[in-house]
Amino acid sequence: MSDAGFIFVGNLPWLDFVNTEPVREGARVDLLGGAEGLLRWLEAAGLLSAGEARAVSRRWGRSREGQKVYREAVALRLALRAGAERLAGGRLPEEETVRAINTLLASRPAVPRLVRTDEGFTSRLEPVGRSPLHLLVPIAESAAALLERGDASLVRRCEGNQCVLFFYDTTRNRSRRWCSMEGCGARAKAAAYYRRTRLSS
Numbered sequence: 329m330s331d332a333g334f335i336f337v338g339n340l341p342w343l344d345f346v347n348t349e350p351v352r353e354g355a356r357v358d359l360l361g362g363a364e365g366l367l368r369w370l371e372a373a374g375l376l377s378a379g380e381a382r383a384v385s386r387r388w389g390r391s392r393e394g395q396k397v398y399r400e401a402v403a404l405r406l407a408l409r410a411g412a413e414r415l416a417g418g419r420l421p422e423e424e425t426v427r428a429i430n431t432l433l434a435s436r437p438a439v440p441r442l443v444r445t446d447e448g449f450t451s452r453l454e455p456v457g458r459s460p461l462h463l464l465v466p467i468a469e470s471a472a473a474l475l476e477r478g479d480a481s482l483v484r485r486c487e488g489n490q491c492v493l494f495f496y497d498t499t500r501n502r503s504r505r506w507c508s509m510e511g512c513g514a515r516a517k518a519a520a521y522y523r524r525t526r527l528s529s
Contacts, residue, residue, distance in 0.1 A: 333359060334348065334359055334368075334369055334372050334373075335347050335348070335350060335359070335493065335507075336372070336373070337493060337495050337507045337508050338493070338494055338495045338496060339495055339496040339497075339498050340470055340471075340474060340478075340496045341373055341375060341466060341467055341470040342408055342467050342468075342470040342471040342474070343412060343483070343494045343495060343496060344373055345369070345373070345404075345405060345408065345467050346405060346408050346409045346412050346494055347493045347494060347507075348360050348369060348405065349405060349409070349492075350491075350492060350493060351490050351491065351492050354490065356492075358402075360398065360401065360402075362395075362398055363388070363389055363390070363394035363395055363397060363398040364385065364389055364390075364394075365398075366397070366398050366401050366463070367381045367384055367385050367389065367463075368381070370463060375463075375466045375467070376463070384460070384463065388460045393460045394460060396460070397460040397461055397463060397464065400461060400464060401463075401464055403428070404428055404432065404464055404467065404468070407424055407425045407427075407428035407429075408425065408428070408429075408467075408471055410422065410424065410425055411425035411471065412483055412485070412494045413485070415480050415481075415483035416483050416484055416485040416494060418481070420480070421475070425471075426475075428468075429468045429471050429472050429475075432461070432464050432465050432467075432468035433465065433468050433469070433472065435459065435461050435462065435465065436455050436456075436459075436461075436462045436465045437455070437456045438453040438454055438455050438456060439453070439454060439456055440452070440453055440454075441453075441454045474496070478496070482496050482497045482498070482502065483495075483496055483497075484496075484497050484504065484505075486505070486506055486507035486512050487505045487506060487512070488506055488507065488511070488512025489512075491506075491507055491511075491512050493507040495507060
């Protein structure tokens with residue numbers, strides 16, 4: 329469920345990114361906390377290798393550009409949270425969420441390159457130029473893929489009391505209710521057991 333203090337229960341990178349702002353002891357907590365935290369999350373999420381994360385940290389980590397990409401990440405998280413809320417409520421995201429996704433997708437222009445493979449050749453899109461903002465593009469791509477090809481009705485919000493985590497329900501019968509059975513699921517079962525034993529006594 330957790331790696332380096334982060335929560336991975338969403339089944340999609342963009343939902344796990346939204347979940348970097350959970351509620352703890354009644355208040356929202358930013359698990360990123362800054363540019364270095366964002367890099368740690370990207371590595372933990374598998375969107376950057378350890379080597380890439382170190383290289384990016386050396387290049388931008390404590391710089392003005394690094395702080396700017398962290399602010400952009402927070403703005404993206406807010407827009408994606410609004411989209412997740414709407415999807416979990418059976419509605420399509422508002423234009424602001426779509427615009428935030430498209431802005432990031434457009435920030436990384438790419439050109440096709442012919443690449444040799446074991447089987448012959450294939451064309452791949454390769455980014456043109458480098459910007460710290462490109463770090464957020466895989467998150468936007470994850471959200472775009474869900475809206476384009478996924479089943480938006482499977483985006484759910486945990487039913488736990490005060491829980492604000494989201495997930496993409498991949499269970500066979502589409503009946504997942506909790507962010508995790510170890511957390512909110514266990515608390516709900518304990519509460520139900522307490523109610524039953526209290527009523528029967």
